[in-house]
Amino acid sequence: MQYQEVSQRIYYSNKEYVPVGEIARSLIAFESLVKQAPEVLEALFPDAKVIDIEVFIKELRSDSIWEDLVVKLIFGNQQRFDECIENTRQKLGIEQIMNKNPNFLSAVLVAMILAGGAYYLGKSSTSSDKEAKATIEANNNTIIKIGAGMVDMSAEEFTNIVISAIKDKEKLAENSLNVVKPAKLDPNATITFNEDPHIKISNASVRAMPEYKSKPEIAEDVIEDFHDVRLEIRAIDLDSTKRGWAVVAPSLHKRRVKLQLDPTIKPMDLKNKLSINGHITGVWGADNQGIKVPKLIFLREILD
Structure with missing residues (x-):
């Protein structure tokens, strides 16, 4: 060398x-x-x-x-x-x-x-x-x-x-x-x-020159309940209450997010519907920029 x-x-x-x-x-x-x-x-x-x-x-x-x-x-x-x-x-x-x-x-x-x-x-x-x-x-x-x-x-x-x-x-x-x-x-x-x-x-x-701010460490997931939230349905799976479902909750975030149904909700209740209102539980995390984003939505109850 x-x-x-x-x-x-x-x-x-x-x-x-x-x-x-x-x-x-x-x-x-x-x-x-x-x-x-x-x-x-x-x-x-x-x-x-x-x-x-x-x-x-x-x-x-x-x-x-x-x-x-x-x-x-x-x-x-x-x-x-x-x-x-x-x-x-x-x-x-x-x-x-x-x-x-x-x-x-x-x-x-x-x-x-x-x-x-x-x-x-x-x-x-x-x-x-x-x-x-x-x-x-x-x-x-x-x-x-x-x-x-x-x-x-x-x-x-x-x-x-x-x-x-x-x-x-x-x-x-x-x-x-x-x-x-x-x-x-x-x-x-x-x-x-x-x-x-x-x-x-x-x-x-x-x-x-600004102060360098490192990307924040990914925080633990945050769970929050929301009442009477409109959900736009983007994907459904009538054979499963956990897989293949996706929605957007415009009042919370524009991101498409995975949806899970409460055991009391029948998949057929959502068939042919483009949107619904319901009580939900949201699971929030952070993206690569440290910004709070929804990761999962549990649909607890459908409102008429």
Whole structure:
């Protein structure tokens, strides 16, 4: 195996002390984000094959927050490493991207962080989140131009590669927001990479980044009784009171849900009916977004 080490110095311009826990979480998130970087690097340089990537702390300083890190790119063998260097040389005309230009990796990582924040905000339709997303994307356009210029690509091509290469965008968003989180403790903070004032997460972007909210754990089912509810019948099974029945209860939810009949109700009582009113018991759960949805309806009594 062959490897290449690239230094990454990250400066949070906070003026006040930051809790150790916040720094630890941001470092763990940064490591996780870096481990997503090979997807982007291999898309940018198809001849490269990064089989592993490791992040080491070289130095931490408490005046504001200086994080001096080493990113270790591990290639499959010497041949593959040489191919990566050759491919890079073909794109750049120089060999410095791996050795003497660690700012290229910085540009990639910052572009990933900002893309992760924009992706997270893009899931919301509120006007404030749309404005925040636009702020972050404006910052990212600057970073993308820097990265694209280093590999002789158009900004559009570079953007498409970075965005499409990341498979787990939800994880990217989580990592991105947690990397930025310590800076949000200071209303004026920025985050600069490798002491390059151009490769920076601006204060506006820091403030625009939301707090990451993980998908809530699926709660236990909730059982509720409802009286005189109209049910629209979507499927029936006259041979069973438990299988093959489905309804929509418009006053409760637009979702089609499984229906079970109380033993006192005869299936023939519902034959040829498009809708009924009745007393029901609903079983509620949560979907993948943590939103309360009906899972099952018991029809207890049909009302005339």
